[in-house]
Amino acid sequence: MQRITLARVAGLALAALLVYAGCQRDSEPDPGEALAAGVPTLRVGHVGHDHHLALYLAALEGERFAKDFGICLKEVKPKEVYDLVDGETTLGRLQFMKVGGGSRMPAAMSRGEIAIGLGGVTAVAKFADEGQPFKILAPLNTDGDMLVMQKESPIGNWAALVKTAKEGERPLRIGYKAPVAVAKMVFERALVAEGVSYGYDATEAKTGVILVNFGSEKSPIPLMESKAIDGFVMNQPAVAVAVHKGLGKTIAELRDLPPKGKWVNHPCCCIAATQDTIAAHPGVLKGLLKVILLSTDLIKTNQDLAIDCASRWTKYEQEIEQASVPTITYLAEPTDSWVTAMKTWVEMVADVKLFRGKYAAVTPDAFVGDLLDLTLVREAARELREKGLLKTP
Amino acid sequence: MNGKRLIVRVLLGAVVPLAILVVWHLASAGSVVVPSIGAVLDVLLHPLREPPALDATSLASGALISVLRVVCGFGLAALTAVPIGIGVGRSDTVRRLLAPTMAAAMVISPIAWIPVAIIAFGLSSPATAIYGDEAWRYGLLDQVRFAIVAVIWLGAFFPIALNAAAGARGVRDIYIEAARVLGASRRQVLSKIILPGAAPAIVTGLRVGGGIAWRVIIAAEIFPGTRGGLGYMIATAHEQASYEYAFASIIVIGAIGLALDGALRLAARRVSRWQPKER
Numbered sequence: 001m002q003r004i005t006l007a008r009v010a011g012l013a014l015a016a017l018l019v020y021a022g023c024q025r026d027s028e029p030d031p032g033e034a035l036a037a038g039v040p041t042l043r044v045g046h047v048g049h050d051h052h053l054a055l056y057l058a059a060l061e062g063e064r065f066a067k068d069f070g071i072c073l074k075e076v077k078p079k080e081v082y083d084l085v086d087g088e089t090t091l092g093r094l095q096f097m098k099v100g101g102g103s104r105m106p107a108a109m110s111r112g113e114i115a116i117g118l119g120g121v122t123a124v125a126k127f128a129d130e131g132q133p134f135k136i137l138a139p140l141n142t143d144g145d146m147l148v149m150q151k152e153s154p155i156g157n158w159a160a161l162v163k164t165a166k167e168g169e170r171p172l173r174i175g176y177k178a179p180v181a182v183a184k185m186v187f188e189r190a191l192v193a194e195g196v197s198y199g200y201d202a203t204e205a206k207t208g209v210i211l212v213n214f215g216s217e218k219s220p221i222p223l224m225e226s227k228a229i230d231g232f233v234m235n236q237p238a239v240a241v242a243v244h245k246g247l248g249k250t251i252a253e254l255r256d257l258p259p260k261g262k263w264v265n266h267p268c269c270c271i272a273a274t275q276d277t278i279a280a281h282p283g284v285l286k287g288l289l290k291v292i293l294l295s296t297d298l299i300k301t302n303q304d305l306a307i308d309c310a311s312r313w314t315k316y317e318q319e320i321e322q323a324s325v326p327t328i329t330y331l332a333e334p335t336d337s338w339v340t341a342m343k344t345w346v347e348m349v350a351d352v353k354l355f356r357g358k359y360a361a362v363t364p365d366a367f368v369g370d371l372l373d374l375t376l377v378r379e380a381a382r383e384l385r386e387k388g389l390l391k392t393p
Numbered sequence: 394m395n396g397k398r399l400i401v402r403v404l405l406g407a408v409v410p411l412a413i414l415v416v417w418h419l420a421s422a423g424s425v426v427v428p429s430i431g432a433v434l435d436v437l438l439h440p441l442r443e444p445p446a447l448d449a450t451s452l453a454s455g456a457l458i459s460v461l462r463v464v465c466g467f468g469l470a471a472l473t474a475v476p477i478g479i480g481v482g483r484s485d486t487v488r489r490l491l492a493p494t495m496a497a498a499m500v501i502s503p504i505a506w507i508p509v510a511i512i513a514f515g516l517s518s519p520a521t522a523i524y525g526d527e528a529w530r531y532g533l534l535d536q537v538r539f540a541i542v543a544v545i546w547l548g549a550f551f552p553i554a555l556n557a558a559a560g561a562r563g564v565r566d567i568y569i570e571a572a573r574v575l576g577a578s579r580r581q582v583l584s585k586i587i588l589p590g591a592a593p594a595i596v597t598g599l600r601v602g603g604g605i606a607w608r609v610i611i612a613a614e615i616f617p618g619t620r621g622g623l624g625y626m627i628a629t630a631h632e633q634a635s636y637e638y639a640f641a642s643i644i645v646i647g648a649i650g651l652a653l654d655g656a657l658r659l660a661a662r663r664v665s666r667w668q669p670k671e672r
Contacts, residue, residue, distance in 0.1 A: 099617035315448040
């Protein structure tokens with residue numbers, strides 16, 4: 001009898017939990033939220049850190065956008081569902097999905113789980129190389145990669161690092177997050193330009209720099225605290241976190257490393273979509289690109305607002321975003337400099353044989369011509385300029 | 394005397410946890426990665442508070458999401474593994490058909506199946522299956538991603554099935570024959586002889602499977618599209634260097650796992666009561 005009662009109680013508790021989960025609604029449908037027939041719902045994948053601030057700022061400042069620009073992301077469910085509204089017209093409903101960095105965004109797009117993705121150029125290009133019908137519609141940001149050393153390290157700048165690597169008693173151990181991360185590749189080439197030898201084997205005593213993969217940890221903090229590495233090269237906001245936590249100091253922005261000027265505007269994140277999405281929903285994409293362009297403009301002209309929005313969305317402490325956001329170059333309208341930087345990047349990844357598919361043997365010009373589809377963003381920028389809504393060049 | 398014994402037992406049991414606390418306290422001095430005991434306690438004592446500097450739901454909400462995922466994955470594993478295990482244990486044909494595959498699959502870490510689960514199930518959930526594009530309104534149900542449940546199921550299935558098989562195989566034929574002589578149907582033999590006979594082994598399998606399910610959840614909750622759960626909280630806390638939340642989540646996972654194991658141990662004791670009599 002007692003056993004039956006216990007089993008029943010446990011069963012009822014589990015059933016109640018499942019019923020609660022099944023019926024628990026986060027929000028009641030509002031008649032104003034109902035979508036008109038034919039308005040599409042598209043999923044937008046993103047990573048969740050401040051590289052995608054243009055999207056987050058637009059989402060958080062919907063009312064400001066509606067008032068100042070007439071086009072906005074109207075919040076339906078915070079951080080998850082937004083209607084893209086242009087004047088009185090709802091162009092589409094966007095569901096934000098935090099899909100993660102690296103290859104996760106293009107992987108989700110290849111499976112059809114997201115229609116639009118914000119993420120790293122490297123991963124998008126790699127999937128396109130393997131035959132996925134992806135196009136990069138616009139850049140999101142460039143730069144923001146730093147060289148950080150232990151806080152108490154005597155090395156305070158790039159020249160000192162080069163000197164120590166050449167003359168020091170032991171190799172410097174510098175961490176990186178992934179083998180094809182832009183930061184790591186730029187750093188390697190800068191070492192070569194300075195004539196510093198580097199390797200991956202900790203037993204190579206004669207090497208100037210030993211590169212250490214963080215592995216699955218993806219965070220330099222534990223390795224920095226344990227002094228397992230002397231420093232690391234990585235993108236923001238990881239750099240700002242290490243500095244804010246008192247573990248490291250930034251000694252160089254990778255864009256400034258030698259050969260001088262070669263790494264300025266090196267690509268980081270972009271907005272990508274499948275060719276099917278581009279063909280089926282050009283209006284939604286153009287509307288979203290307009291919002292991103294306007295948001296990028298706001299980031300440049302109102303940095304306090306940008307930092308506040310970055311902190312509100314990512315939940316990183318305000319001080320961390322204060323250190324991170326100003327070092328990232330936010331860019332949505334493709335410039336000649338960005339396209340040139342994309343070509344430099346292609347040459348760089350050719351050295352590590354990143355591409356083994358359709359881009360394996362193409363020239364940088366052909367690569368850029370195939371992967372980039374900048375028609376919509378250029379149209380969007382032109383229309384906004386005609387209305388006098390874009391402030392920065 | 395009894396009181397003295399109790400005190401000694403409690404003191405002995407407290408030695409290791411106290412040593413851990415002392416080491417923790419010493420390690421946390423000046424450390425970013427190891428938070429202070431006070432900081433972790435603060436998180437544990439405010440389970441409903443939204444983390445101020447972490448892109449995650451509250452600890453309680455994360456625990457609820459994780460429990461829901463484990464309940465679904467583990468429940469499905471129990472429902473599927475017990476009948477299959479009994480089939481393997483009692484039928485030569487089923488054993489020849491499944492046993493080699495099960496033995497091989499058992500040693501593969503469920504985490505290795507994560508990419509396969511993502512490809513098979515994507516971002517689908519019971520909410521997307523029922524409510525389609527409106528799934529976002531049912532946040533809790535939408536977080537029970539089929540891919541996560543599938544990985545937990547895989548982790549728990551094999552220990553339960555193999556234990557059920559061993560238990561069913563261990564039921565003495567003499568009992569079954571005696572029941573048949575007395576006119577028992579196949580169903581009665583199954584429900585009155587085989588199932589009770591295999592129950593202790595099944596519960597042992599459930600305990601092992603439950604433990605694995607809780608271990609798997611940490612890795613499984615870094616799936617794309619995940620917004621909550623204790624594993625998600627640990628991963629995000631590492632990324633954002635808010636380690637007090639990682640430690641609090643680890644403690645909660647341990648506590649829930651301990652409670653689950655305690656419940657299953659109690660169940661094991663109940664279903665095994667007849668065993669000493671038989672011996």
